[in-house]
Amino acid sequence: MTKAPLRIAVSGAAGQICYSLLFRIAAGDLFGADRPVALHLLDLPQAQNAVRGVVMELEDCAFPLLSDVAVTDDPNAAFRDVDAALLVGSRPRSKGMERRDLLSANAEIFKTQGAALDANAKREAKVLVVGNPANTNAFILAESAPNFPRDNIASMIRLDHNRAQGQLAAKAGVGVGEIEKLVVWGNHSPTMFADWTFATANGRPLNETISDEAWYRETLIPKVAQRGSAIIEARDASSAASAANAAIDHLRDWMLGSDGRWVSMGLSSIGAYGIPEGLYCGVPATCTAGSIERIEDLKIDEFQRRMIDRTVAELVEERDAVRALLA
Numbered sequence: 001m002t003k004a005p006l007r008i009a010v011s012g013a014a015g016q017i018c019y020s021l022l023f024r025i026a027a028g029d030l031f032g033a034d035r036p037v038a039l040h041l042l043d044l045p046q047a048q049n050a051v052r053g054v055v056m057e058l059e060d061c062a063f064p065l066l067s068d069v070a071v072t073d074d075p076n077a078a079f080r081d082v083d084a085a086l087l088v089g090s091r092p093r094s095k096g097m098e099r100r101d102l103l104s105a106n107a108e109i110f111k112t113q114g115a116a117l118d119a120n121a122k123r124e125a126k127v128l129v130v131g132n133p134a135n136t137n138a139f140i141l142a143e144s145a146p147n148f149p150r151d152n153i154a155s156m157i158r159l160d161h162n163r164a165q166g167q168l169a170a171k172a173g174v175g176v177g178e179i180e181k182l183v184v185w186g187n188h189s190p191t192m193f194a195d196w197t198f199a200t201a202n203g204r205p206l207n208e209t210i211s212d213e214a215w216y217r218e219t220l221i222p223k224v225a226q227r228g229s230a231i232i233e234a235r236d237a238s239s240a241a242s243a244a245n246a247a248i249d250h251l252r253d254w255m256l257g258s259d260g261r262w263v264s265m266g267l268s269s270i271g272a273y274g275i276p277e278g279l280y281c282g283v284p285a286t287c288t289a290g291s292i293e294r295i296e297d298l299k300i301d302e303f304q305r306r307m308i309d310r311t312v313a314e315l316v317e318e319r320d321a322v323r324a325l326l327a
């Protein structure tokens with residue numbers, strides 16, 4: 001029997017990330033080759049024509065799994081009855097900007113969409129915030145949706161996790177799939193902390209395999225943290241296909257399960273690791289079909305403590321900067 005389609009809202013449908021993301025979802029990369037999907041595409045009124053062009057292209061792909069596409073500029077309509085939402089729609093940064101510089105441009109979007117989510121979405125819908133600054137936008141969304149479960153909102157740090165995984169695999173001379181127990185902590189910003197302390201490749205500690213602490217501290221950590229800027233310098237536009245891929249990885253693992261593998265997710269803190277409650281912070285987790293299990297009992301050394309404290313301090317600053325908007 002054919003399964004019922006999963007309904008997915010995607011905002012920023014006319015933008016560059018969605019030009020990759022929507023086609024991969026429709027091809028079955030998110031929920032597998034036996035699960036139909038229906039898309040609710042959200043974008044601004046002035047982008048509706050461009051979205052219609054994207055819809056024509058989706059039609060022209062004749063994806064067997066794509067059961068329905070709705071287009072709207074109304075977040076209330078977009079979030080009605082969805083099983084998941086990918087909140088991509090917001091301004092990207094350009095050369096010379098940091099992601100936090102987008103806060104004033106993008107914060108209001110997540111306040112409005114939080115209210116719409118609260119009013120319309122199923123309580124079990126899973127919501128991933130991609131638009132930058134993603135952690136603080138997720139915080140604004142959650143604060144603006146007081147009756148929507150906070151744990152069903154996450155911010156995306158998976159791109160950073162994937163970036164670190166790629167760099168570590170190349171350095172260690174192993175396949176990316178062999179790397180486990182990697183964590184990217186904190187804010188999706190230059191203060192993020194790509195942490196190899198617990199990571200293994202084929203069961204062997206990665207820091208023993210690579211055995212180069214200076215490379216880890218002086219090359220890996222800053223390279224992962226600055227990768228978004230390096231891509232903007234090279235492309236004159238921010239990452240798009242890799243961001244779409246990370247969004248798919250994050251949501252697929254969340255909804256279908258991570259099979260025991262650790263993943264990094266921006267989750268609302270419950271106070272573990274000294275992270276203030278309610279901040280959306282990159283932390284390690286595993287997932288089983290729709291639920292997230294935070295990994296809370298890791299022993300943190302002095303270097304990790306310093307790196308986590310630095311990125312958490314920035315999240316606190318961002319949270320305090322948006323208090324007036326939420327009042």
Ligand SMILES: NC(=O)C1=CN([C@@H]2O[C@H](COP(=O)(O)OP(=O)(O)OC[C@H]3O[C@@H](n4cnc5c(N)ncnc54)[C@H](O)[C@@H]3O)[C@@H](O)[C@H]2O)C=CC1
Nearest residue numbers: 012014015016017043089090091092130131132134159243
């Ligand atoms: N968390 C992460 O790892 C990453 C986040 N990003 C962020 O994703 C966001 C989108 O990036 P791109 O697709 O490259 O940007 P883009 O400029 O190509 O597309 C953004 C789209 O969002 C739409 N939009 C703006 N306000 C909206 C609203 N209120 N409701 C619905 N749609 C709205 C715009 O009309 C546009 O179509 C940016 O904030 C970017 O910084 C990008 C890469 C990675």
Ligand SMILES: O=C([O-])CC(=O)C(=O)O
Nearest residue numbers: 093099132228229238239
């Ligand atoms: O750097 C940016 O502005 C886009 C982004 O978040 C990334 O590529 O990590």
